[in-house]
Amino acid sequence: MKLTPAFCLGMIVTVFLGVSLFVISQENQKQRDVLSTLNKSLQAKQEHRLTLEAEWAYLNKPERLEKMMATLNKTDVGDAPVLAQSNVMEALPVIALILPPPSKPAKRYAVIQNAEPVKDIAMVLSQLGQGVE
């Protein structure tokens, strides 16, 4: 067999392409492995999230929260105005004024997590502020 220039060129190109393809396929495999690991960990995390969400739902059952409130905070808010958590910052200056001394239980307002914000905060604040000296 004679080594013509075209043949040599062909060989070089072939070797180059072969090596490139090999490297690429290796890289591809590596990336697939990474992807598969990521997917597995993602699935595990998703499952973990589902479990945590379910646990959170159990822990936040209104019935349980009410019982907890009854044990931890024996304050009966009666028909005192109720504030949503998002209203608290707004209401702080007024709350600070009406807060009873730490020895006495607070009876004048209640903060409910996740409650819809009070639309007319001014009115609630005026109710809270009544009797403030």
Added chain:
Amino acid sequence: MSSFVRHIHRKVHTLQGERQTALDLARGRSAFILTSFLLLYALVALRVLELTYIRPYFLKQETPITASIDEVKPISKETRGKITDREGNILASNVAVTALYIDPVFIQNKDDAYKDLKRIFPSESAETLRNRVFSGKRNILVRADLTPQEQEAILQAGYPGLIFRKEYMRIYPQGEQTAHLVGFVGSDGKGLEGLERIFDKQLNKGEDVTLAVDLRLQYAMHKALAAKMKDFTAKAASGIIMDIKTGEILSSVSLPDYDPNTFSDAKPHQRFDTNINGVYEMGSTFKILSTAALFESKDPDMTLSYDATKPLVSGRFKIHDYHAEKRVLTIPEIFMHSSNIGSALIGQDIGTDTLKTVYRDLGVFDRINVSGMTTAQPLVPKPWRSVNTLTASYGHGIAVTPMNMVQAVGTIANGGVKTTPTFIKTTEQKLRQTRILSEKTSKQMLQLMRLVVTNGTGGNAEVAGYSVAGKTGTAEKISASGGYQKDKLLSSFIGVFPAYDPQYLVMVMIDEPKGNKKSYGYATAGWTAAPAVKEVVQSMAAILGLPKNTDLTKDTQMVGRLQEIIDQSETSQKGSAKLASN
């Protein structure tokens, strides 16, 4: 190299004839093969170029993580979607659990395996475990949800025939709170009841469903109903809260109920959703509908009066009043004292056709579809005789579901524009509005309903600062033999608030309440259902942060004029009675 080329040239030049032809052929073939290979390599090179540079370049420009998103999707598709309340609290979800299967073929010492399993699961019955271990079948489920400790113990025991499999289990963290609404899935993961059945396809695709229900309100309603059921030793109780403007059902409770996590233990009466599947003669709450029909068809003045002196006789029927006033009554008085005679006369006055048209428009003759859940067929008299017009005016002889009532009264309170109840959270305002009644009729009805709470039978539903308007309804239940039973009542109250611009509707129905000390022995709606509505409205105010209305002008305006009419009617009749006696 040059000598090599020259050598070939020389040879080419010297070859003649046949040999020349053979050489040309060979040259042609090699040129062809070379070209083909070069083309092939070029193709491969182009493809390499495409894969390494071109495609990533375009991918980066459009969607950088397309590939991984495609890979992720099947994971979420495996699990059924979640059902949440309007605030995102989970009502139904899937959790991954490890199930234990046994393949007895791979267990050599079955006695030991049985003993070990009995030790690990002491609560399992010995017989069931033995049957599984010694079974001739393969892959039998031993336990659906293993705790990590149990899993560890089984691994330690080391039997090759004990196999772990990861499975998804449907759980209902809120238990019985939302049982009727959410329903449950069977062991094959198919929705069997409630919204699990209605949205089965969507949930199975992994899509979540957000309900209109507010878990906190659901709890408040559940608590109030359970307390009333206990207080009045009632057979059943149910309640609905609806946002009048959007038709969203914020709470729907039907007692007795069951825990969907263990639905197979539930008895049929526990699984029965009164709000959707029960049809009842509602009694006086129907007067809201018949009085609305009067305003809509005749546009009378509130002073229009009817003679309720004596019981009304129609054929073999005799219509009495429960709280008999035995005099001529104006419209506000008929409504406030809940006069059956007065309402029957109203029905007679407006006529069968008009009454039926208004009832049909308000949707009490037909099943209604609430987000795919169809209510039971109302029982409408067939044929409709003239006496049916009289009885239907005060809610007898026609039986509807509580959901029918909620839709009809919701429409009346919504300025006469149709309210369509829905279990699904709605985000956008509906563009198409169907007007059923005039705004004037709606306003007049709200005035009358407010009067019932301020001066009439619904006083126990009043919550200061929230202007509850409503109507009580106490219906005697029909016995199996056909007659009405005086001691078996169905007490209900439908209220809306605030009366001057209603946002919410609250309905409570108590089945067969028995009077107690607190209610002075009464089991009527004013003593049973109305206080339940009061409790629910109080809770709603606290939970939703609804401000109290301290300005009472609007409220006074509503009933002021009616109060005058009543006072006038009472004084004039006392005067004429005096004259007659003289």
